[in-house]
Structure formats: C-alpha cells, structure tokens
Amino acid sequence: MSGHVFGKFPTIFVRLRGRGSGVREFNALLDPGVEYCIIPKVDAYSLGYSEAANDDAVSPANNTITFASYDGYGKAALIEMAEVEIGTMSFKNVGFLCFDIPQVTGFDVVLGRDLLQLMKLEFDYSVSQLRMEKI
Amino acid sequence: MSSASSVPSAGEQTEPADLTLSEIRKRYKDQWVAIIVTGRDKNLQPSKGKVVAEDIDRYMLRQKLTKYPDVCIFYTGEPVYPLLL
Numbered sequence A: 001m002s003g004h005v006f007g008k009f010p011t012i013f014v015r016l017r018g019r020g021s022g023v024r025e026f027n028a029l030l031d032p033g034v035e036y037c038i039i040p041k042v043d044a045y046s047l048g049y050s051e052a053a054n055d056d057a058v059s060p061a062n063n064t065i066t067f068a069s070y071d072g073y074g075k076a077a078l079i080e081m082a083e084v085e086i087g088t089m090s091f092k093n094v095g096f097l098c099f100d101i102p103q104v105t106g107f108d109v110v111l112g113r114d115l116l117q118l119m120k121l122e123f124d125y126s127v128s129q130l131r132m133e134k135i
Numbered sequence B: 001m002s003s004a005s006s007v008p009s010a011g012e013q014t015e016p017a018d019l020t021l022s023e024i025r026k027r028y029k030d031q032w033v034a035i036i037v038t039g040r041d042k043n044l045q046p047s048k049g050k051v052v053a054e055d056i057d058r059y060m061l062r063q064k065l066t067k068y069p070d071v072c073i074f075y076t077g078e079p080v081y082p083l084l085l
Helices: A042-044 B021-027 B060-062
Strands: A011-018 A021-028 A036-038 A064-069 A072-086 A089-098 A118-124 A129-134 B019-020 B034-040 B044-053 B070-075
Touching: A011 A042, A021 A042, A036 A042, A036 A072, A042 A072, A042 A089, A042 B060, A072 A118, A072 B060, B019 B034, B034 B060, B044 B060, B044 B070, B060 B070
Parallel strands: A021 B070, A036 A089
Antiparallel strands: A011 A021, A011 A072, A064 A072, A072 A089, A118 A129, B019 B044, B034 B044, B034 B070
8 A cells, every 4th residue: 555645643444344244444543652453342342342342340351451551551352353454455363452542532443563563664744645565 | 413504414314425535524524424435545445435424422423333234434523632642
C-alpha cells in the first residue's frame, strides 16, 4: 500500500474478521507506542468473542491481562482476531485488547506493535502520507 | 434524527444516498456513522458508501447495526481537545 493519505493523525481503514461470520471495518489509529491492537468490547463481542463482555472482577475471563497506561493499571481481555485486512494485506491471529478508548478521542480501534511489527511502515507527516508493506 | 435537518436520517425508510467519504463527513459532521461501502480507492480504502446509521454516541450506534453483517464504522469529526493516548 502506498500513497495513502491520512488527516491530522495516521489512520487507515482495517477490516476485522472474528470467530463469527460478520465483518467490521474501522478507521483505525496507527500507534507504535501501544503494545497490542485495541478494539471496543462491544465490537469484539459482535465478532464472536463473548469473553470480551465479561466485566466480572471476581471471575475474569481466562485471557484477561493487566496493562499499564497513562491512567495507571487496567485489565482487559486479550483475544486473537482471526483475520485483519488492510488493503490487499492480510494477517491471521492478531492480538487485540478488548478495551473502550474514550469516545471523545474519535477513535475506537488502534493498531499497535503486535500487528505493526509484521510490516514495514513509512510515515511522511510533511505530506500526510503513509506507506505499508507486509514483511 | 440527524443533526443536519435537511438530510434524511439514516434510520428513515428512504434508500440511503451513495456518497463520497468527504460528503459523508460534511453531512454527518461530528457523529459516529456506519456505512455500507460501495467504492474503494487503489489501496482498497473505502471511498464511497451508503450511511445506514448515525449517532453522536458510538454505543447507541452499535445497537442499530445488528442486522448488518459487513459494515464500516468511523467518526466524522476531530477530537475537540488535543489528543493524549
């Protein structure tokens, strides 16, 4: 993928296929400073990951992990998204944290290091263009 | 009901118009929208679509999407304040 033009922030539309039959496509923020990709719990649930809806602090889902953020420590279910499509590129079994980023940010999906390490990325902020290549 | 009074709400029975993404961002400003993608650019990024739901709250939007197996979701505005993630 070359010559992809982004706005104020580096974003790209990404198609997600989960355990179920549905597909969800999001305008995702590319953030190399985040360990995992992030998806809202409601969307993880709709893609077939029912454990994303488990908010029980006493009996959390088996795949719950602790993470650190600017807001301190938090917990979220870590799922493996069956398939992630970006343009013609496709990636299988990508780690996604089921976590609700505040909607005032305008983003609900973030692509983090777990996915970005599988590609060569070139940002040209001077012209707001992005080049991605699967390695 | 859409905030743009001259624009039919995506929840109404009229067939949604086929719009470019820039038209969608203009008509449904500062809202979460869900579109059925009808056109893509050379990078297979959505370039056109039909708005099937819109809301200022992304959780309310999700409740309108249960009948759509393949839908594209995005926010049409920019964060009001500087972003710190």
